Amino acid sequence: MDVLVVGGGLAGASAISTLRAQGFDGRITLLAEEPVHPYERPPLSKEYLRGETTEPQWVRPPSWYEEQGVDLRLGARAAQVVPGDRVVLLEDGERVPYGRLLVATGVRNRRLEVPGADLPGLFDLRTLADADRLREAAGSATSAVIVGAGFIGCEVAASFRRLGLDVTVVEVFPTPLYRVLGPELGRVVEAMHRDHGVRFVLGEGVASFEGSGRAEAVVTEGGRRLEGDLIVVGVGTKPDAPVGVADERGAVPVGPDLAAESEGVYAAGDVADHDHPIFGRIRVEHYDNAIKMGETAARNLLGAGEVFDDPHWFWSDQYDSQLQVAGFATEWDRMVVRGSLEERSFAAFLLKDGVLRCTVTLDRKLDARRSLPLIRAQARPDPALLADPAVDLRTLRPPEGAG
């Protein structure tokens, strides 16, 4: 049996690492669209963007792939999978056969379909090459307009403020991180950025980009014209699976064990639309999830048959603060706060029908990690105990086998 991994990011590299660690000595081929070895993306909006590090943070040292006998093909984009023939077609028409296939192609950035969106001088951020371009441009800029106050927009805003740029953020929702955190916690993040000098235009979409020859201004639907030396668009993503395994949104639907519908095909990371045993069908774009899904997919490629039930966890570093989110919730009927939203040191527990679904922390790191076993167990902790900073969340875990 041989394994073909399509996608040169964290999930694919983690899967290969696990395959070899499990003793798999068959042929492994990795097709990576970008012309560089797999690297870590978190620094791209932070220390790499700010120029504090200049070397990419490799997932594994570049020499590792050859040492592990991996046939690494950089700059190779898979255009299509033909599951019936067990073959992947590259963009140049080459056919790459597979015994087992792992799709880990991630996501692409969404573009705004508005007038001026094709002007030169509009930046977005996903790849190392994007980060290099943005870093260079930031070096000679004094002002920036950032479209989108999601995680990328917020982190880039924080990095630009640290570099001394004048920053305005435009967001169509009423607060930053609105869809993930809701309005109440979103306002806390907004206040943190305002205290660091970021200006916001909230609740307004972008009508167009303007400029003579290159993008110089964002025009909002409310008619405001916001000029910047640098305009960065971070308005979400769309999954980027090859034709043949992609659903209508571009993701790969997978079962609880990360197996796709087609025989021998698995998916991991941002591209995997997963039937999660706790949360139902979800697709997330988290660092930790890419590693863990890659590891589980690798074991399942070898026949382990594990259900992936990780409760999800991620972080976002902004200024000297750290937001952490454990679990997953798109709706909740109760929020219990431990600590203080106003002082920006808190854990916010999001409950639905009494079940803890998600914990959001700002500078109370351990409470996020310590929530994970509770979320996995679908525990119904006493809200009074959740709210009490003196209560160690580890003491609230239901007994093994219960819940």
Place this chain on the structure above:
Amino acid sequence: MSDWVRVADAGDVPEGELRSYTVGNRTVAVANVGGDLQAFDDTCTHHGCSLSEGELDGTVVECPCHGGRFDVITGEVVAGPPAEPVDVFEVVEADGEIRIRARDTD
């Protein structure tokens, strides 16, 4: 020169817990793993967070910031983003004291 430095009274690090102490110009974390003390550099090699503010799970310490995991006995990276291991230190509990052997900074 490497000397033994008293950092705390014996028993100051309860089983399953972590503490940190200054030894020379280093901050050293001490973990109590099933009654045995293990000492290692408190500063995560990934981003500089304090490992003693993280979680101890058996012989593995997990960084509270980005989830990097180190083996507290060997200092090796077990999982997560860190690329480099943490230094480990010799530690003893004797004469009612916890002592750590200082290391020269590389």
